[in-house]
Amino acid sequence: MITADGWLDWAARAPGPLDKCYTAVNRGIGYVPHSAVGFYGGWASRLFSGERRADGRYTAYAAASVHGWVAYDGSVTQHYPLSASCWASGSEYPNTNFIAFENEGGFDPEDELLTPAQVQANARIIRELAAWRGWPEIRRPHDDGDTAARLYEHHECVRWGSAPTACPSRRIPWDSILAALGEGTSPAPAPQPAPGRTVIVHLETGVDAVMDIDEYAQGVLPYEMGSGWPVEALKAQAVAAKSYALAAGAVFSDTRSQVYGPLRYPDTDAAVEAVRGVYLAKEGQIVMPFYFGHCNGRTRSPAQAGWNAASNRPYLKGVECACGNTAYFGHGIGMCQRGAQTMALQGSSFDEILRHFYTGIEILGLDSGSGPILTPANATVYVVVEGDTLLSIAVRFGLDWGAIYTPNRHLISDPNVLPVGCQLVIPRPATEEGQPDVYVVQPGDTLFALSRRWGCGVDDIAAANGLGSETLIRVGQRLRKP
Ligand SMILES: [Zn+2]
Numbered sequence: 025m026i027t028a029d030g031w032l033d034w035a036a037r038a039p040g041p042l043d044k045c046y047t048a049v050n051r052g053i054g055y056v057p058h059s060a061v062g063f064y065g066g067w068a069s070r071l072f073s074g075e076r077r078a079d080g081r082y083t084a085y086a087a088a089s090v091h092g093w094v095a096y097d098g099s100v101t102q103h104y105p106l107s108a109s110c111w112a113s114g115s116e117y118p119n120t121n122f123i124a125f126e127n128e129g130g131f132d133p134e135d136e137l138l139t140p141a142q143v144q145a146n147a148r149i150i151r152e153l154a155a156w157r158g159w160p161e162i163r164r165p166h167d168d169g170d171t172a173a174r175l176y177e178h179h180e181c182v183r184w185g186s187a188p189t190a191c192p193s194r195r196i197p198w199d200s201i202l203a204a205l206g207e208g209t210s211p212a213p214a215p216q217p218a219p220g221r222t223v224i225v226h227l228e229t230g231v232d233a234v235m236d237i238d239e240y241a242q243g244v245l246p247y248e249m250g251s252g253w254p255v256e257a258l259k260a261q262a263v264a265a266k267s268y269a270l271a272a273g274a275v276f277s278d279t280r281s282q283v284y285g286p287l288r289y290p291d292t293d294a295a296v297e298a299v300r301g302v303y304l305a306k307e308g309q310i311v312m313p314f315y316f317g318h319c320n321g322r323t324r325s326p327a328q329a330g331w332n333a334a335s336n337r338p339y340l341k342g343v344e345c346a347c348g349n350t351a352y353f354g355h356g357i358g359m360c361q362r363g364a365q366t367m368a369l370q371g372s373s374f375d376e377i378l379r380h381f382y383t384g385i386e387i388l389g390l391d392s393g394s395g396p397i398l399t400p401a402n403a404t405v406y407v408v409v410e411g412d413t414l415l416s417i418a419v420r421f422g423l424d425w426g427a428i429y430t431p432n433r434h435l436i437s438d439p440n441v442l443p444v445g446c447q448l449v450i451p452r453p454a455t456e457e458g459q460p461d462v463y464v465v466q467p468g469d470t471l472f473a474l475s476r477r478w479g480c481g482v483d484d485i486a487a488a489n490g491l492g493s494e495t496l497i498r499v500g501q502r503l504r505k506p
């Protein structure tokens with residue numbers, strides 16, 4: 025489906041620079057698939073490049089934009105809303121009237137045909153565009169002068185003044201795309217979503233790296249919080265850092281965004297691992313949180329910190345903080361890192377910390393759309409493998425498939441197609457007392473921390489589980505609560 029503001033609700037989003045568009049609204053009367061002549065990294069480097077000529081305009085290399093990207097596996101990343109007029113097709117008429125997507129590949133050989141998954145993805149884009157803009161029919165041009173068709177290749181845009189080009193180099197199997205459109209099965213065949221979320225990181229070397237969000241977070245935590253902090257504070261920091269980057273889409277690797285570097289530590293890595301798939305959100309959309317060193321006993325809203333009132337957000341309010349400092353270190357908006365440390369030392373979990381500092385925040389990956397809040401104590405994580413279906417996973421865990429679908433809806437665009445590698449939160453059925461009696465050990469857990477959380481002694485846990493004098497526990501181990 026296409027949202028009211030022009031985004032494919034099933035595609036990943038990596039918004040491109042806004043000044044790489046015409047200001048005119050795109051009329052969306054047709055579709056032009058391009059050949060990327062390469063892979064995503066190369067394309068993203070151009071799209072996000074700020075390289076300019078002496079006269080201040082973008083260089084030919086940097087002057088590139090397109091609505092989105094169709095990867096070999098059929099996953100789609102959208103850079104601009106479909107109402108935007110990108111620079112893809114070389115002259116103003118097609119650029120302000122047609123929607124354009126790059127198709128991965130075509131580097132060697134140039135005429136490499138789209139993969140079946142790319143065919144399906146292009147067909148899905150065309151089908152949804154046609155419904156969105158109310159095209160009466162979908163067809164290719166009859167001849168070189170036909171300007172009333174809906175589907176053109178880039179080189180065919182010479183009829184509107186575009187420069188001659190080989191693009192898309194005979195890569196588009198129109199018969200297959202039109203056949204896929206003709207099938208028009210309902211629901212539309214879903215391309216496989218990318219297994220993870222990615223962020224574009226402008227590295228100091230000048231290279232723009234497309235990075236897995238968890239890999240990125242592991243390079244941020246050592247700098248933005250540091251090894252040796254309490255586990256729950258590190259987990260809260262990881263969730264905040266990931267949400268910040270995903271809300272931004274592209275980030276600098278220094279203090280302009282968040283510091284990213286080569287240091288890695290076992291405890292910061294484990295904290296990131298423990299909150300995989302968990303993000304901060306409002307109404308289901310990942311939002312940009314802020315955080316800072318410490319406050320003076322109370323955090324503040326953007327307006328209270330002297331920022332433009334337009335930067336106020338309902339989740340960025342001033343709240344009490346137990347960090348024990350008397351002056352601000354940092355802007356004071358959002359999560360006080362020393363306050364997070366204090367709360368963690370006093371036994372708060374990372375989600376309690378986040379809910380304290382971000383008023384009314386939703387925690388994607390923990391909160392379900394309805395029903396009980398899923399915390400690590402009453403849920404487990406399952407990684408989807410080839411061949412899994414919601415039903416097969418439900419049977420394995422002894423649950424109704426809806427019980428798995430509901431808390432993971434934000435990860436699943438089509439309940440019939442589970443993205444391989446996707447991490448599903450699986451609720452564990454409560455016992456008769458309404459409390460889960462078995463706990464699966466998470467990264468960062470210790471017997472001591474669990475005894476604090478459960479309000480019992482280390483010895484009680486050891487006795488209930490026959491641990492003897494063994495106090496080391498391992499991730500994934502199942503412990504009976506005493
Ligand atoms: Zn092209």
Ligand SMILES: [Zn+2]
Pocket residue numbers: 318319320321322345346347348349360362363
């Ligand atoms: Zn504080």
